[in-house]
Structures are given as structure tokens and as C-alpha cells.
Amino acid sequence: MCTHKKIWLISGFVFLLAVQILAGEYQIVVNASFENQTITEKMLKNIFLGKQTKWGNGQRVLPVMLQEGEARNAFIKNIIKKTPIAFKNYWNTALFTGRGVPPVAFENEEDLIHYIQKNPGAIGFISEETSAENVKVLQIEP
Amino acid sequence: MKRLLLLCMLIVIFGCFESGMAQLQVSVHGFISQGYIKSTENNYLLDSKNGSFEFNETAVNFITLVSDNMRLGLQFLARDFGDEGNHTVLLDWAYGDYNISSALGVRMGKIKLRRGLFNQGRDIDLLRTPILLPQGVYDESMRSFSLAMLGISLYGNTSLFSFGETDYEIFGGSLSIPDSKSGYWKWVLNDLLGYSEGSLLPEGTYSQVLDQKVKGEYIMGGAIHWETPLEGLKLSFDKIYGKLNMTSRVTAAIPVHAMDDYPLLQIPVDIGIDVTIDEYDTYALQYNFGNLSLIGEYYRSVYITDVMFDATSMKFNTKLDWKADSYYGQVAYRFTDWLEAASYYSEFYPDRNDRNGKKRLRKGYLEYNYQGWQKDLSLTLRFDLTQNWLLKCEVHQIDGIAQVRSFLDSSSKERFWQLFLLKATYNF
Numbered sequence: 001m002c003t004h005k006k007i008w009l010i011s012g013f014v015f016l017l018a019v020q021i022l023a024g025e026y027q028i029v030v031n032a033s034f035e036n037q038t039i040t041e042k043m044l045k046n047i048f049l050g051k052q053t054k055w056g057n058g059q060r061v062l063p064v065m066l067q068e069g070e071a072r073n074a075f076i077k078n079i080i081k082k083t084p085i086a087f088k089n090y091w092n093t094a095l096f097t098g099r100g101v102p103p104v105a106f107e108n109e110e111d112l113i114h115y116i117q118k119n120p121g122a123i124g125f126i127s128e129e130t131s132a133e134n135v136k137v138l139q140i141e142p
Numbered sequence: 143m144k145r146l147l148l149l150c151m152l153i154v155i156f157g158c159f160e161s162g163m164a165q166l167q168v169s170v171h172g173f174i175s176q177g178y179i180k181s182t183e184n185n186y187l188l189d190s191k192n193g194s195f196e197f198n199e200t201a202v203n204f205i206t207l208v209s210d211n212m213r214l215g216l217q218f219l220a221r222d223f224g225d226e227g228n229h230t231v232l233l234d235w236a237y238g239d240y241n242i243s244s245a246l247g248v249r250m251g252k253i254k255l256r257r258g259l260f261n262q263g264r265d266i267d268l269l270r271t272p273i274l275l276p277q278g279v280y281d282e283s284m285r286s287f288s289l290a291m292l293g294i295s296l297y298g299n300t301s302l303f304s305f306g307e308t309d310y311e312i313f314g315g316s317l318s319i320p321d322s323k324s325g326y327w328k329w330v331l332n333d334l335l336g337y338s339e340g341s342l343l344p345e346g347t348y349s350q351v352l353d354q355k356v357k358g359e360y361i362m363g364g365a366i367h368w369e370t371p372l373e374g375l376k377l378s379f380d381k382i383y384g385k386l387n388m389t390s391r392v393t394a395a396i397p398v399h400a401m402d403d404y405p406l407l408q409i410p411v412d413i414g415i416d417v418t419i420d421e422y423d424t425y426a427l428q429y430n431f432g433n434l435s436l437i438g439e440y441y442r443s444v445y446i447t448d449v450m451f452d453a454t455s456m457k458f459n460t461k462l463d464w465k466a467d468s469y470y471g472q473v474a475y476r477f478t479d480w481l482e483a484a485s486y487y488s489e490f491y492p493d494r495n496d497r498n499g500k501k502r503l504r505k506g507y508l509e510y511n512y513q514g515w516q517k518d519l520s521l522t523l524r525f526d527l528t529q530n531w532l533l534k535c536e537v538h539q540i541d542g543i544a545q546v547r548s549f550l551d552s553s554s555k556e557r558f559w560q561l562f563l564l565k566a567t568y569n570f
Binding site for chain 2 (some may be wrong): 084100
């Protein structure tokens, strides 16, 4: 194998590793009463863009997020497929034309988890290292 | 319809008072923008040659969910833009939104009109990078009445599986014209009264406007937005039909040449114009790749105007077609969280069958052939200073004066000119 090919292979491996690390920076959490164990990326994206407002059982979806931090940035990049600025502009457009209200944003994970514990339709994300007590962690399906 | 709007307001305001103790939670947001505009030649949109700060907007909105399916909201907006607005507080939008499912929802009230990529958010400077959107597609002088309608819309979103997904909307109602005596309508009447070539009254005839009303009879249309399977690529198309009616009563002072010593003869003139929007189509493409954004839009319109002219002893009726089009391409790049740059090039032709203006010049409708186009190259720097504060600066190099209104400055008609803009916005 020539040197160029090796460099490309190593670069590709490093890139994939970086993607995995980024993808692992958050965990999706829902109220403990939530029936399923998994959620698709597409459903997550639609929920956080306000396009899906109800769960399969007709219950209202209550998306919540963090105001800032690595988990937030990684979630917006990997799931919403936007930059944080583009995500903010998307919701500002909805807000100032009356077409929607952005997900409630919490300053810290404790408040976010507390909100999800109290609200059956709530869904949010926290950083991977945070302990998800009394809430359910969902696996993401591609 | 007014009762519906009033009801919307009452429910939302009631919601504000109740929010502390009941289920209703009211989201309150707003912004204030202040701009400055200066042109090297040609008064453009307002008194721009001298530089003007009459370029601002203030808005506050209230949105609440009254049930799992029903959302109510309204926004008050005050703006000043030359002789338009003058800080009068208007209901910008106010409607109830009943969401049956993600595939179908209904909105009723005063609704933002979906057209192109930016029409709905044109009042809100923070939603875009340029201060002045490409004027051929988003004419600033028509802003007060072309952004929202009173009526109903059906909307939804559906997956196309491996072909991406689509948003769609159909709507019908009428345009609300808050001010029929300034801005665009002032320009229309002035053109008819003799401030430009090809007018109804003899050139130089002094006319006094006694009354002017503009009524939106109906407007309807639809929009479709396709998020393609290629990540970041979006295509959209919308189509609008409508009808407006303008009635004016003026007095015209006609010189009686045979008797020069006599005072000018004052005659009343009634002018009625039915404007049928026969075509109003916008095609858009947007591609986002990381911090890079590429946008292209093409717009074309056909207005059929039926003019009725009634002066004491002279009556006539004439029909005119206006076939305009415009397009632009924009590239924007975000360098950091606080700095973004954008540049667009746009072309506008008020008569797409006479792009070089020569036909109308020969007929005497134009004074210069470069009134037949407006080509604009812009550069904007956007500084997001904090989460709430925003500052923009912008420069335009313009060729042509198709959108320079002669009543603002009939003496200056330079072909090549520059425009400078600054704007600061605070939002919460």
C-alpha cells in the first residue's frame, strides 16, 4: 500500500472516530413512563424543529434542551443537521412570524432532568457523563 | 374578520393575566431595530441622498398554547421608513393555529404570506444576513401591505421517504392596506398624475390629491417547499393570484393657453384602478453546507391594470399589462459565532420584454433607457455581538434606476450609484 493511501485510510479512521466521539456526547432522555426504548434520528429532528408535536399515543411532545454547552452543539450538529446559529435563526423565524415556539431551554441539566421527570410527554438530551436518574434513556436509531 | 382578530387578542391578553395562576403560559418576545441609509445619487426608498435615520422597526409578540392542538398569537409592529409607517402601531400578525396532525393544520386571522424564502420574516432584520434584501424580489416599498393577509391557510408537512420531505401551504383571503397614501401607492398615483413620462395628465400639471383608498379584494395561492435527500439542499415554489382596487379623487390645474392671464382651470378628476395579479411566482433554491450558504431566487409577475379616468368632460378606460421579473444569487459564509459575511448580485426588470429599456424609450415612456433595469451588487458584514445584540453594515453598487421613484427626487437620475446601510438590532 502506497503512503498516500495509508494517509487517507488513517485520516478516514480518525474522522470516523471523531464522529463517534461527537455522537456520544449526549444521551436522549424521556419521562420514565415513555413506552419505547428507541427513537429514530428523523423523529428527533422533527420534534426539535417543531414539525412533530405529538407522540404516537396522541400525547403532546414537550421538547426541552440546554441553553449552551458541548452536548447542545453536538446534538444540533448531528441530529438537527444545522449549525447552532442556523438552528437559532430557524426558531427566531418561527417565533417572530407566529409559527412556533422553540423548545424550552434550561441553564443546567438538573433543571432539565427535573422537568422531564415531572412531564410525561417531555424529551431532551443531557451530556453522556451525567447520571440520568428517574428518567429513561433512549437509544438512537439511524 | 376584525372580530376574530379582536377575539384572538383578548384570549392572548387574558392568557397573560392568567398565566401566573392557570395552565396558559404566554411566550413574550420582541425586537427593536434602528438603521441608517445613505446613497451617493438618487433618492432611493426615502430621502437617502441626505442620509436618513427614518429606518427602524419595533415589535413585540405574544404566543400561547391554549390546548395541545391550538396556538394563539399576535405581534404588534411599529415602523418608520421615510413617509411610511411613522411609528404607528399596527397588528402585524394575529391568528389561531389549529394543528390536527403534522400533515394538516389550519391558521385563521392575519397571517404572514408565504412567498420566497424571506417574505414572512422581512420585518425582522435579525432573521437574515443582508439589511436590504434583493429589491427586485422583495420590494421594500411594497412591504407594508405585501407581507400578510387576512384569511385562512391550510398547511402541513409530510415525509417523502427516500426522497426527503415536503412542507406545503395553501391560503386565501385579502390583503390589508394600512396606508394607501404613502410609499408604493403614492408612487403609483404620482406616476399617473404627471410626475413621469407617459402619465395621464399633461406633464407639469399641478394636481392635489383629495382622497385615495386602496382595497385588497382577494388574494390566494400556495407554496411548496422540498427538503431534498441531499443534506442541506432545499427547493421551493410559490404562486399567488389576487386583485386590488385603488380609487383616487384629485384636482388637476389645467392651464388654458388661449387666456394666459386667467387662473389655472381646476378640474376634478376621478381615477380608479383595478390591479389583477395574474402571475406572482417565486422559485427558490437554498443549499447549506456547514458555514456556507448559497441562495438563488427567481421571481416573475404579471399585473393587469384596468385604469378608469374620469375628468369633467373626458372619460376613458385603458388596460395595461406589467410583466416584471427579477433574480439573484447570494453567497454567505459564517467565519465565527460573531461574524458572517454575505454578498448577492441581483437584476430586476420592470418589463421583461424590454430588458434594455429601448422599446419604452422609443415610445417616450422612459426618459433614459437605464430606467429599464436595476442591477445590484451588495456586500454585508453581520456582527452578532451578543445573544441579543446585532450590528450590520452593508454597501451596494447599483446600475440602473428602475426602482428609483421619481416623486422622491425628479432631478437626480444617475445610472451608477452606491448605497450604504447600517443597522443595529436588539431582540429578546
